[in-house]
Amino acid sequence: MTVNTTINSKTPPNPRNQIELERNNAQFDITKMNYFLEGSKERSEEVERFIQQMERDPILAASPKQYDFTKAEHREWTAKKIARLSKYIELETFDEFERRISLISVFDPQLHTRIGVHLGLFIGCLRGNGSFDQMGYWALKKETAFVKNIYGCFAMTELAHGSNVAGLETTATFDQEEDQFVINTPHIGATKWWIGGAAHSATHAAVYARLIVKGKDYGVKTFVVPLRDSKHDLLPGISIGDIGAKMGRDGIDNGWIQFSSVRIPRYFMLQKYTKVTADGDVKLPPNDQLSYSALLSGRVVMVKDAFRWSSRVITIATRYAVGRRQFKAATAKPDDLESKLIDYPLHQRRLIPILALTYAFSNGANVLAETSSKTLEELDDAVADENQAGIDAGIESMKSLFIASGSLKSTCTWLTLKNIDECRQSCGGHGYSSYAGFGKAFNDFAVQCTWEGDNNILGMSVGKQLVKNISSVLKDGVQTSGILEFLNNSKSIIGDKVILTPNDLKNPRKVLEAVEVAIVRASNQALITLDARNQDWDYIGADLVQLSKLLAHFFLLKSFLDKVDAIPERELVPVLDKLAQLYSASIILEGFSGIFLTYKVVSTETISYLSAEHIPTLCTDLRPHVIPLTDAFQLSDMMINSSLGSYDGNIYENYYKIVKDNNPPYIDKAPYSKDFEALLNRPSLEERQRDEISDEAQEILSSDK
């Protein structure tokens, strides 16, 4: 009897079928949901148009091939893509182009950064610190804004100085006789470091250096310093090197720069606020805050990034969780198939809160972006009109915006990094394949927790503002405005009245109130500790960071609820309400349960109920919507760029195909195979030891005749 084993013992898995079933049961219009996510129908359609152009573009489209690129290939391709993008810049407005490249951030982050260093940081520095004419000359007359003639880099950070910008040590010393500044790197610690584009691309740098005039140090100001001539050769006195391998974003040529007595004309100094005359008279800015406004746009972009990156990874993880079966549920019948991952309560609890959080990110990012551009425009107008009242009002708005954006940048980037890794882990072993997309996402994203304001330092500075403001409210009876307005009620909130009962959990407005109360009580406690510790702010650093996180959630939840109240598409409200409930229950209340319980904002019974009943029920309620909710992000397969996350849900065949395309199986031996075979087929130890360790050798060598 010969057994016929070519008959399959079981039918192959059919994940594709599963995702279709989910889509057939969609209970809302995903196009309308996308309007909610993008902020409006117009934006939603613009995004669709941009994506279509880019996913068909032979150079710009992302593909699984990238996951096998070497660093050299990443660098080369990124440069090629910048050249391709330069064709788009010439045909659309700067605002449109900015929105276009904000999409690139999610499918090609290194491209976004490498061109962003030039357009965002270099030109942003010109705009923020240069006079109107200086901006016009460098950005427009030289066609820099079209990536032409000049490629700029942003030379702020030094090897021994990052966050403390005021402590930078590069010097710009005024030489009155020659009417020049001499730019110099005094020692290794002052080497400009991490400078994106410096290694091979940049022709000019916006250099942050200490202004020294007549021996006096006026602090850190900005200067345009040419690095390479029009033949792309390094100028004299300029030493540049490649920083080399990084955790991620290999396509960016970060470099280091040392200046050895490099001379620039006086008019290369950016002088919107600070001016040095030919006689060496120095005029300082009316208000330091003004020159920091350039930092704002980076934060705004990063909150949007948090939304897009989280939407990408949760889409992959959700599609995989619907297609993948594993074990049988505890309640399964004998003939049932294995259960889908998404039907396990634990899996729901890992993924659906991330989905809810991503929805909160979307609108939070939109609100922050709108507030920010409005404030900056008003301030720019006031400065142009020399309208002092307008400037003062603008500075107040800026302060509030700095608090909001600081807490959001730090909190949202931390959460997104966590989301990426949680989604990876939820895909089990396959999440570890590069082609799944998580590894590169984590490595590329990780830096967002550090750059443009280290998250802990930002968090502390936000927390400090909270404590300072509550101190003013409580001790001096001052009223606050903007994002901290709720502090005005602090007196009545302090204490130990429980705010939230199990019945309140279904009302996210009530949770929002609980967040306010938690912030007030924790800020007040921090203030008490601070007073007991002689105003040693460092001592309460950890508390300040926690406060900043809570404030970010206050902003996100409030924006979310306000938006839900206002949207015209009322049919979306039921599912959005569940998302808001789950976000507030899991990410906020459960995530900070220690604080809510310690300050008696919620009772232990409420937390028990939250964990055992409320969150599981919300997950069950949202379970049927997970595929429509992720489809509503409208990320094309090119943007998803994952073996596990394609729209068709055909996880195994897609994955198998990508693996075979990138690693053709007919290459069945390694290039070094001969050496490995030699290892396995090596002669015996005795033979390799030339039989020197043997009875015969012993006899001869031991004999002393």
Add this chain to the structure above:
Amino acid sequence: MTVNTTINSKTPPNPRNQIELERNNAQFDITKMNYFLEGSKERSEEVERFIQQMERDPILAASPKQYDFTKAEHREWTAKKIARLSKYIELETFDEFERRISLISVFDPQLHTRIGVHLGLFIGCLRGNGSFDQMGYWALKKETAFVKNIYGCFAMTELAHGSNVAGLETTATFDQEEDQFVINTPHIGATKWWIGGAAHSATHAAVYARLIVKGKDYGVKTFVVPLRDSKHDLLPGISIGDIGAKMGRDGIDNGWIQFSSVRIPRYFMLQKYTKVTADGDVKLPPNDQLSYSALLSGRVVMVKDAFRWSSRVITIATRYAVGRRQFKAATAKPDDLESKLIDYPLHQRRLIPILALTYAFSNGANVLAETSSKTLEELDDAVADENQAGIDAGIESMKSLFIASGSLKSTCTWLTLKNIDECRQSCGGHGYSSYAGFGKAFNDFAVQCTWEGDNNILGMSVGKQLVKNISSVLKDGVQTSGILEFLNNSKSIIGDKVILTPNDLKNPRKVLEAVEVAIVRASNQALITLDARNQDWDYIGADLVQLSKLLAHFFLLKSFLDKVDAIPERELVPVLDKLAQLYSASIILEGFSGIFLTYKVVSTETISYLSAEHIPTLCTDLRPHVIPLTDAFQLSDMMINSSLGSYDGNIYENYYKIVKDNNPPYIDKAPYSKDFEALLNRPSLEERQRDEISDEAQEILSSDK
């Protein structure tokens, strides 16, 4: 007047000096502390000997060059290193060699895994599932244990099946006429996937396949299946491909395998427990648990890994934090230098608990390893002697060990992954450089949360045992033993008596008791929910994972305290006691404050005090010891392999040198520079549009004459 800018404005940073000062003030003997960490003087000295051999070895030593390797280079070098290691295996005992390569795990994890697949998994499978003679033939007679003739891989996981081993779909159908098994992959989902070594190295596979005899399915058993002949050519019916790029561990040639009616002799089945006679009679194992013992050693290794990897990253972060200065402290005087990172309370609170946790890992790993080898030996002896009472006792010990090792593997790998990223973030931007070592560490380590038991699945299975056992204790009055012995007191512990007051925090034994109480109360609550939900175990999945984490901390803290009580070097006790206090206060109590508060094990006042006073005070107390405590790990610079973490603390010069060595600055243009220059120097848009969009063209083209 010409300003002389070549005179430095400030003196360069001198981080080297700082670390010397710290060492001069060491208050304990770091060599003796290393005995504590390694478990004994003998082990400590053996580790030193192994490291010295390997760091001087021209092939085995790690170096910063690796951080610039391509995947192809990683693969080739890893194979070279295996060849080099094979020379050591021939000269030392298997136990010694195992301890040697456990060190390799931290400085060259891909090498550890690639050789571990062969020595640990393949030979481990032979040992666990093969008869004595089968083991003797395959491992020794064929010299496989010396990496000779045969290179084995472990073909368990399939594309559509990972954690659920019992659901694997590859078939091994008995052909009685030919006295052969026919191995077959029925469909794409059953493709063996992720198989380490399969792509290019392996000659044989230990294949997990469903045993089918006379049409009956006996479940998953193990078979030795040759893949390549002695010329390293693929055998007929074997299809193999390379899995390609991964998040980390690029040096391993993971592959996929499909078997198309591949025939092996009957005696290639491993038959320690299951036997098939020539007549097709099947004898099944007396006890399924026996065949799972092979999974244990992987878990033991991973807990040791948690210790070594955490010790490596915390050493880097601590040395950086001592050398790096940033901002001035809130309490600084005007002429003070910027403060060292390590002197900020927030920075202490980020790093010193990780240091304390790492100390807890060290001893926990040692205790687990000892218990494990003792239990396995006893069980092996009992099986060899056919001593049923011994087998039964052994199986009981194994159960306890599975619970302990499952909770420890999952909890310690999760914590270590977090430690790696927290240490990276604590080094700011420089942590993002590949040469700092964190990026590769994170990418290489990440898979440990997934492989050999996905952490969530392990955590749920451990939690389930806890709930089942507490149910037996409470409902049936059964007594438990082993790691769960404390459950026997459950009845008296349930309730809401507060266990821990602020005064108790200094007594880690009291915290240990609080952990027991929290576990009992949370298990009891899970049991109540379970009963209310018709025994739907999946519903309480999230609670089960939390229980497993708490159990791991119970094990770690208890082992730590027991060891401190027992060590002969009493002069180490004061600092070890502080570490135990900090571990229990921050990682356990603060980390799980929601649970401790919800179950009223601690009061809100205690948590307030913990956060505002107790943890900061412990950090301050431990601050002077951080350099000696990290030096005590005795990791050589080769093992640290980080631009920021060398023993000399000379962070900036070391980093600068590595960057320049790996990226020589004389290469000042990118290979694609000409293309980039062409982008910047491109003709005008009008010209490139052939002047078709112009007034002249408009006039001609609009005219209809």
